[in-house]
Amino acid sequence: xxxxxxxxxxxxxxxxxxxxxxxxxxxxxxxxxxxxxxxxxxxxxxxxxxxxxxxxxxxxxxxxxxxxxxxxxxxxxxxxxxxxxxxxxxxxxxxxxxxxxxxxxxxxxxxxxxxxxxxxxxxxxxxxxxxxxxxxxxxxxxxxxxxxxxxxxxxxxxxxxxxxxxxxxxxxxxxxxxxxxxxxxxxxxxxxxxxxxxxxxxxxxxxxxxxxxxxxxxxxxxxxxxxxxxxxxxxxxxxxxxxxxxxxxxxxxxxxxxxxxxxxxxxxxxxxxxxxxxxxxxxxxxxxxxxxxxxxxxxxxxxxxxxxxxxxxxxxxxxxxxxxxxxxxxxxxxxxxxxxxx
Amino acid sequence: xxxxxxxxxxxxxxxxxxxxxxxxxxxxxxxxxxxxxxxxxxxxxxxxxxxxxxxxxxxxxxxxxxxxxxxxxxxxxxxxxxxxxxxxxxxxxxxxxxxxxxxxxxxxxxxxxxxxxxxxxxxxxxxxxxxxxxxxxxxxxxxxxxxxxxxxxxxxxxxxxxxxxxxxxxxxxxxxxxxxxxxxxxxxxxxxxxxxxxxxxxxxxxxxxxxxxxxxxxxxxxxxxxxxxxxxxxxxxxxxxxxxxxxxxxxxxxxxxxxxxxxxxxxxxxxxxxxxxxxxxxxxxxxxxxxxxxxxxxxxxxxxxxxxxxxxxxxxxxxxxxxxxxxxxxxxxxxxxxxxxxxxxxxxxxxxxxxxxxxxxxxxxxxxxxxxxxxxxxxxxxxxxxxx
Numbered sequence: 001x002x003x004x005x006x007x008x009x010x011x012x013x014x015x016x017x018x019x020x021x022x023x024x025x026x027x028x029x030x031x032x033x034x035x036x037x038x039x040x041x042x043x044x045x046x047x048x049x050x051x052x053x054x055x056x057x058x059x060x061x062x063x064x065x066x067x068x069x070x071x072x073x074x075x076x077x078x079x080x081x082x083x084x085x086x087x088x089x090x091x092x093x094x095x096x097x098x099x100x101x102x103x104x105x106x107x108x109x110x111x112x113x114x115x116x117x118x119x120x121x122x123x124x125x126x127x128x129x130x131x132x133x134x135x136x137x138x139x140x141x142x143x144x145x146x147x148x149x150x151x152x153x154x155x156x157x158x159x160x161x162x163x164x165x166x167x168x169x170x171x172x173x174x175x176x177x178x179x180x181x182x183x184x185x186x187x188x189x190x191x192x193x194x195x196x197x198x199x200x201x202x203x204x205x206x207x208x209x210x211x212x213x214x215x216x217x218x219x220x221x222x223x224x225x226x227x228x229x230x231x232x233x234x235x236x237x238x239x240x241x242x243x244x245x246x247x248x249x250x251x252x253x254x255x256x257x258x259x260x261x262x263x264x265x266x267x268x269x270x271x272x273x274x275x276x277x278x279x280x281x282x283x284x285x286x287x288x289x290x291x292x293x294x295x296x297x298x299x300x301x302x303x304x305x306x307x308x309x310x311x312x313x314x315x316x317x318x319x320x321x322x323x324x325x326x327x328x329x330x331x332x333x334x335x336x337x338x339x340x341x342x
Numbered sequence: 343x344x345x346x347x348x349x350x351x352x353x354x355x356x357x358x359x360x361x362x363x364x365x366x367x368x369x370x371x372x373x374x375x376x377x378x379x380x381x382x383x384x385x386x387x388x389x390x391x392x393x394x395x396x397x398x399x400x401x402x403x404x405x406x407x408x409x410x411x412x413x414x415x416x417x418x419x420x421x422x423x424x425x426x427x428x429x430x431x432x433x434x435x436x437x438x439x440x441x442x443x444x445x446x447x448x449x450x451x452x453x454x455x456x457x458x459x460x461x462x463x464x465x466x467x468x469x470x471x472x473x474x475x476x477x478x479x480x481x482x483x484x485x486x487x488x489x490x491x492x493x494x495x496x497x498x499x500x501x502x503x504x505x506x507x508x509x510x511x512x513x514x515x516x517x518x519x520x521x522x523x524x525x526x527x528x529x530x531x532x533x534x535x536x537x538x539x540x541x542x543x544x545x546x547x548x549x550x551x552x553x554x555x556x557x558x559x560x561x562x563x564x565x566x567x568x569x570x571x572x573x574x575x576x577x578x579x580x581x582x583x584x585x586x587x588x589x590x591x592x593x594x595x596x597x598x599x600x601x602x603x604x605x606x607x608x609x610x611x612x613x614x615x616x617x618x619x620x621x622x623x624x625x626x627x628x629x630x631x632x633x634x635x636x637x638x639x640x641x642x643x644x645x646x647x648x649x650x651x652x653x654x655x656x657x658x659x660x661x662x663x664x665x666x667x668x669x670x671x672x673x674x675x676x677x678x679x680x681x682x683x684x685x686x687x688x689x690x691x692x693x694x695x696x697x698x699x700x701x702x703x704x705x706x707x708x709x710x711x712x713x714x715x716x717x718x719x720x721x722x723x724x725x726x727x728x729x730x
Contacts, residue, residue: 025598025629056700087629110667147425150390150658171550171559171603179546182439183488183496186428186452186460194387194415195397197435201443203469204412205384206379206399212370214720215693215702217655217669218624218636225653226687229710233647233675237609240461240544240565244442248571260712282580287612289568289577301576319581324539324573331509332427332576 035232036122036129046115053104054113060104061093092130099154100150110139149190156191174220178244239288251294283319301335309336362387368700368724378402394418412471426454436464438486439500440516440532440544442570445469446482458490460498468504472713479508488518494531495521504572513537527551536569539578543569545611561607563587585611588620599626614644648676663696667704669677681711691720700724 039049047053049127067080074080081090111117116133136152137144143151150156167178181188181328188196199209200222210221227234235242235251242250267273273281285292296303307314317336328337350428363386370379378401383552385395400411417432419651429451436450437443444471448466457460463485470480481504488498497519504512516534523529532549548561566584571577589607596602627633638653660666673685704720 023625024600025626029472082566088583091630128710142424148390170552171557171593172561176530176546176548176561179518179532180520180528180546182516182518182532183498183530185437185439185462194395194417194419194430194434195383197437197443198397198415198445201435201445202414203445204414204471205615206381206401206410206412206414207370212379212381212722213702214689214704214706214722215551215665215667215691217667217689218634218656224730225669226673226685226690226708226710229685229687229708229712230649230651230673230675232711233643233649236647237611237642237644238565238587239611240567240570240585243567243570248575258712283583286568286580286583289571289575289580292544293571293575293577297575297577322579322581324579325513326510326538326573331574335576 032086033089034081034082037124039272040116040122054108055105061090089129099156101152101154147186147190167335174222203247205245235291236288239290243290248290248293248297251291267310301332305335310338353723362728364726364728366724366726369724371721373718373720391423392418392420428452433469436484438462438464438484438516439488439498439518440503440534441484441502441514442498442534442544444482444484444502444504448482460486460488460490460496462486462488468506480504480506482512491521494523495519506572506574508628509574511574513573514543526553536566536573538573540581541566541569541570542584554594555596556592559591561591562588578717583612585609586697589618593622599629599631600624609642609644611644616642616644618642627658632665633657643676646677646679650674652678663694665693665695667691667693682709682714685710698726 040046049066050060051062052067054061061081064079064081068074071080094200107118108115116122118135119129120131120135121129140152143149199205208221209225210224212218213219223231272279304314304317306312310318324333326333327335355359364384366381366383368381368383370381371377374549374610378400379399381397382399382401382492383395384395387393394415395415395417397415398411398413404617413433415434417434418428419428421428421491429449431449433445433447434450435443435669436446436448445468446464446466447469448464450462450466451463452460452462465481465483465726467480468482483504484500484502484503486497486500490496498517500516500518501514502512502514503510512532514536516532518532519529520531521529527550529547529549531540534544534546535541536543542564544563544565546561546563548559550557550559564584564586566582568578568580568582586609587609591603591605593601593603601622601624603622605618605622607618609616609618621638621639622636623638624634624636627635635656636654638651640651640653641648642651643649651671651673653669655667655669657665657667667689668691669687669689671687673687674683675681675685685708687708687710689704689706691702693700701723702721706718706720707715710716
């Protein structure tokens with residue numbers, strides 16, 4: 001390979017990497033966070049820019065005219081905030097306006113008009129402006145202990161804001177939330193309403209939230225994408241997972257409705273399912289009992305009892321060492337064990 | 343004048359009481375069952391300490407006898423001003439620590455006791471689908487005692503008993519723990535034991551560590567399907583063939599707009615053990631992640647039910663509050679059993695979110711064991727009233 005070709009290849013690689021860096025968000029020419037710290041260190045009072053904040057203004061963003069009051073010779077005609085302030089800061093402010101019940105005019109006198117008592121992050125840099133909840137809790141201890149989140153927050157379910165002490169919802173939350181919500185149900189209730197649990201765990205669910213929001217491919221769901229096609233594989237791999245939300249009858253109800261099961265259909269079981277030599281049904285029933293119960297539950301259990309009753313040809317269905325606290329005269333024991341026969 | 347003032351006062355009063363009321367209505371129509379679904383949601387705050395919520399739906403299907411409707415939630419919640427006691431009554435999903443959730447028509451309460459102890463309990467009738475009323479002495483009751491550990495976690499012990507037609511269906515005890523160990527680490531664990539047919543019903547837990555933009559997790563789980571069925575079923579006496587899983591997840595934002603994650607685990611059931619692997623990545627096309635592309639590779643399943651899959655999804659924000667989205671998934675089962683060697687699935691959607699309105703239309707196409715080729719259309723229209 002000639003040297004010229006190598007140089008061209010190097011240029012192409014550099015251009016490609018630069019393009020990738022832009023796509024990945026690794027850009028240097030982004031707007032910078034507003035230099036709050038620099039202004040504070042220059043001795044400029046916060047209220048000089050954030051005018052009228054002590055008169056009931058909730059959450060405040062200075063106007064262009066305020067900047068020009070001091071910076072009389074701006075270096076171009078663009079709005080100052082286009083470069084001196086990040087869009088994420090503006091978004092965070094708008095988000096706070098939507099989701100927080102807050103009034104600066106009530107807080108300023110209590111803080112002796114010292115904004116830094118709450119906005120402690122300004123002393124460290126320009127990135128963290130909004131006080132953390134830990135700062136709020138220094139005074140609002142009662143609201144914290146009583147978990148009265150709605151005294152400051154509105155519509156927490158859509159806001160998604162959480163104090164640092166809460167278990168975070170990142171990672172595979174869908175799979176882990178059971179273990180994590182187990183010890184924190186009261187915490188969950190501070191943000192989530194009844195429908196949050198019932199939308200999936202309810203017996204009478206018509207359609208999962210992700211099914212109803214089909215146009216958002218990033219909505220988490222256990223039944224995402226082509227689940228209908230692969231559900232039999234997933235159910236056989238982890239049969240108990242289905243029972244987290246579904247009743248055992250669910251399989252049969254759906255299969256009958258779709259016409260893949262029912263009285264007029266041939267048996268879905270393969271050859272050798274029940275027999276003296278190649279007897280698969282016992283192993284499969286132990287592995288996925290809910291699947292059996294779906295069709296053979298209730299009155300259908302009599303089919304099993306024909307062979308597996310005491311003294312029957314099927315023998316005992318219990319494994320060695322089996323024990324139960326269900327009374328022998330109760331269901332399902334009495335199906336196979338006539339009264340008084342163990 | 344007095345009449346005018348009275349009318350004005352009544353209007354003002356109705357406005358004030360209506361302010362905290364929120365309503366949402368969603369209609370979903372598909373060419374697959376259910377063909378039509380309407381959901382209505384409402385929640386309201388009577389005061390800072392009392393609120394109510396209801397979610398109900400009605401659906402129509404082209405299949406005879408499939409028309410249905412039901413109430414998913416209808417509950418009133420109340421609490422004391424200091425948060426020491428709270429209660430709810432109506433239809434709701436009740437959870438107690440490590441025990442399985444129960445959809446209940448009943449009541450539940452929680453009281454905070456001295457020395458950081460909490461007591462909670464519920465009792466009621468388990469919900470049956472389709473507004474069924476032919477229930478004979480079905481009931482469920484449970485309680486949990488827990489202790490808070492500072493403001494960083496709690497541990498608890500719970501017990502549940504459920505009767506179907508007076509017969510013992512579930513008697514279960516559970517232990518749970520959730521701890522925020524420090525700024526970077528947290529832990530959640532639960533253990534449920536079946537007392538009706540003694541044996542472990544469900545165990546699960548995970549430990550998570552976050553370090554900057556990286557997140558690592560170790561998880562494990564064990565479930566015995568036979569212990570999760572009601573004890574009145576013959577299929578609970580077959581003995582254990584539990585399914586279990588364990589593994590680790592490493593994920594993080596490797597660039598401002600690029601998230602990458604991998605899940606490496608193993609599954610086991612009935613003597614079979616197999617890897618469960620997933621590799622996921624998401625690239626945002628803007629700083630707000632409004633537009634993004636994601637990809638996922640998976641390897642899962644046990645025995646003859648192993649499968650490999652790939653999924654690509656994209657969401658692109660368009661002008662005028664429109665969003666275009668598309669998903670493509672391809673699943674290849676290891677053993678086709680005459681059900682097709684490849685199961686592709688694809689969806690293309692266009693959504694419009696404008697203020698309180700949400701509308702979307704999509705076309706879904708697939709080929710699977712059930713249908714050699716299938717194309718469906720989906721539509722949804724929703725509106726919210728009274729959102730903040």
